[in-house]
Amino acid sequence: MKTSLFDFESPFAWLRDAGHQAWAEELQHSCHLVIDVNGHGNLSDWIQCWEDLPDIDGHIDARNDGRVTLDGQISSRTESQLRSDLMKFRPWRKGPFDLFGIHIDTEWRSDWKWNRLRDHVELRDRSVLDVGCGNGYFGWQMLAAGATRVIGLDPFLLYVMQHEVIRNFAGAAQNYVLPLGDDCLSERRHLFDVTVSMGVLYHRTSPIEHLQSLYNSLQRHGQLVLETLVIDTKGEQLLMPEGRYAKMRNVWFIPSVDMLTKWLRRTGFQDVKVVDVTPTTTSEQRRTEWMTFESLSDFIDPEDSSKTVEGYPAPVRAMLTARRK
Numbered sequence: 001m002k003t004s005l006f007d008f009e010s011p012f013a014w015l016r017d018a019g020h021q022a023w024a025e026e027l028q029h030s031c032h033l034v035i036d037v038n039g040h041g042n043l044s045d046w047i048q049c050w051e052d053l054p055d056i057d058g059h060i061d062a063r064n065d066g067r068v069t070l071d072g073q074i075s076s077r078t079e080s081q082l083r084s085d086l087m088k089f090r091p092w093r094k095g096p097f098d099l100f101g102i103h104i105d106t107e108w109r110s111d112w113k114w115n116r117l118r119d120h121v122e123l124r125d126r127s128v129l130d131v132g133c134g135n136g137y138f139g140w141q142m143l144a145a146g147a148t149r150v151i152g153l154d155p156f157l158l159y160v161m162q163h164e165v166i167r168n169f170a171g172a173a174q175n176y177v178l179p180l181g182d183d184c185l186s187e188r189r190h191l192f193d194v195t196v197s198m199g200v201l202y203h204r205t206s207p208i209e210h211l212q213s214l215y216n217s218l219q220r221h222g223q224l225v226l227e228t229l230v231i232d233t234k235g236e237q238l239l240m241p242e243g244r245y246a247k248m249r250n251v252w253f254i255p256s257v258d259m260l261t262k263w264l265r266r267t268g269f270q271d272v273k274v275v276d277v278t279p280t281t282t283s284e285q286r287r288t289e290w291m292t293f294e295s296l297s298d299f300i301d302p303e304d305s306s307k308t309v310e311g312y313p314a315p316v317r318a319m320l321t322a323r324r325k
Contacts, residue, residue, distance in 0.1 A: 003168050005050060006035055006160075011151045011176050014127075018191060027184060034179040040157045049088045050161065053168055054078050056100065060170035062144035066111020068137060069098040070169050089162050091291040094134040097166070106137075107291035109284045113198070113227065113319075114141050116276040120321055121225055123147045126193035129217050131182045132200035135162035139175035147194070149174035155181040185213040192217050198227035198319075203250050211267040218324040224269060229254045230318040232277065236262055239312065246299035246308045246315060257318050269322035280315040 008031060015024040035043075056078070058070040074082070083102050086092075095106030124146030130139055133152030136159075142150050154160060154177055163177040182200065195217045197210070204210040214224055229251070231239045237256040245251035255263065257274055264272045285296040296315070301307040306314050 005164055030180055031178055043157055046161045049085055053085055054082055056169055058169040062141045067096050067098045068140045070100055072100055074100045091293055094137040104290050105288040107295055110137050112284050116319055120275045129192040129195045131197045133177055135159045136175055136177045143175050152177040153180045182213055185217050188216040190219055194223045196225040201228040202254055205252050207253050215268050215324055222324045224322045227319040230316055231256050231313055232316045241312055245312055264322050270325055272322040275319040275321055277318045280317055
């Protein structure tokens with residue numbers, strides 16, 4: 001049975017019940033502005049495509065191999081129609097997904113990142129905020145790991161629509177993607193058990209403000225998961241690219257792990273742990289038929305894989321956990 005598009009009443013009701021009536025109303029108004037007022041040039045086409053999706057009863061699951069799957073019986077004709085519909089929501093960046101036998105081979109092998117994280121975060125019976133969540137892939141993994149609800153934030157309407165496509169078949173699951181950025185976290189909410197920020201920090205002109213907003217989102221002793229670009233060097237070092245980094249315009253600060261740890265402690269976090277430091281490879285981030293634009297191989301110096309095309313150190317990503325006092 002088809003769900004309702006952009007049905008965010010459940011997370012707003014949860015916020016109101018938690019004593020955040022004004023914030024729930026503010027978020028609801030902001031979502032309305034993004035979707036109904038500002039919109040996106042392709043939004044009407046995406047909505048029409050969503051409305052034309054076949055009516056399929058499915059069961060969503062997150063497999064041990066990292067795939068998020070929707071299981072159910074469909075005819076070859078329906079499979080062909082659904083595959084064509086899903087292609088209209090390209091590029092698919094986070095995944096992989098397997099929808100009724102259709103494998104969405106996303107740009108990122110996000111399952112690799114999930115496997116680095118899964119044993120280092122307590123999710124059972126926890127409420128989760130996922131900042132910069134993309135299409136909600138990690139939210140499905142976290143629900144399967146026992147989270148009670150996941151509220152994701154992502155300002156890109158295409159990713160919100162991709163999530164709405166999955167939810168359309170998954171039914172009333174407590175995984176939501178609101179079309180908002182992390183600027184809605186400016187005040188002290190102290191609400192979530194776990195807050196996740198992956199691939200966001202280096203896009204912020206003020207990384208300390210971003211860390212403060214994450215701190216303020218957490219309940220006392222709540223856990224932070226932070227994943228970001230780092231420079232793989234000893235000591236408290238910092239790279240501020242001049243112009244682009246790996247062809248990205250909006251990369252501002254790339255710290256060393258030691259500097260990042262210092263930032264977290266200065267922000268008020270404690271029990272800071274480095275979970276993983278891994279160079280990004282073209283096996284983990286690459287072009288596929290579901291993401292046909294430039295990817296990592298286009299961002300790396302063809303003569304020296306240790307450098308970006310601009311001459312900076314090639315991407316290395318670190319994952320850390322910490323706790324609010």
